Amino acid sequence: MTPRKHTNAVYVISVAAELAGVHPQTLRIYERKGLLEPSRTPGGSRRYSDADISLLRRIQELTDEGLNLAGVKRVLELEQEVESLRAELEQLRAQMREAIQATHRQYRRDLVPLNQQLALLNETARLFDSGR
Numbered sequence: 001m002t003p004r005k006h007t008n009a010v011y012v013i014s015v016a017a018e019l020a021g022v023h024p025q026t027l028r029i030y031e032r033k034g035l036l037e038p039s040r041t042p043g044g045s046r047r048y049s050d051a052d053i054s055l056l057r058r059i060q061e062l063t064d065e066g067l068n069l070a071g072v073k074r075v076l077e078l079e080q081e082v083e084s085l086r087a088e089l090e091q092l093r094a095q096m097r098e099a100i101q102a103t104h105r106q107y108r109r110d111l112v113p114l115n116q117q118l119a120l121l122n123e124t125a126r127l128f129d130s131g132r
Contacts, residue, residue, distance in 0.1 A: 009039035009047035016048035020056035033069045
């Protein structure tokens with residue numbers, strides 16, 4: 001089963017099937033095969049959301065391209081995994097940028113301006129010269 005975004009599940013099976021361009025029985029098959037999981041009313045009736053309709057359209061695209069339902073399920077799983085990995089990668093990139101910025105801020109704090117270093121060198125040189 002593919003995770004789906006939480007949206008209002010408002011469409012009955014006949015409307016969802018019409019919006020997706022399939023027969024209502026096809027939606028039941030997709031559900032049995034684990035391709036989609038519609039919400040249920042307390043009485044057990046299926047209710048479909050806009051996210052479900054988008055998923056149904058994606059399933060139709062894939063079957064129109066010649067994939068069987070097992071292939072469709074695998075493609076949907078892989079698409080979900082890719083999306084998850086992209087989100088993780090973006091999060092890691094943001095953490096990396098922050099770590100680099102923190103390092104640069106630390107470097108700036110640790111750096112001593114050149115004129116202060118020259119003053120320290122001159123003072124040190126005078127101490128050694130006066131000790132002779």
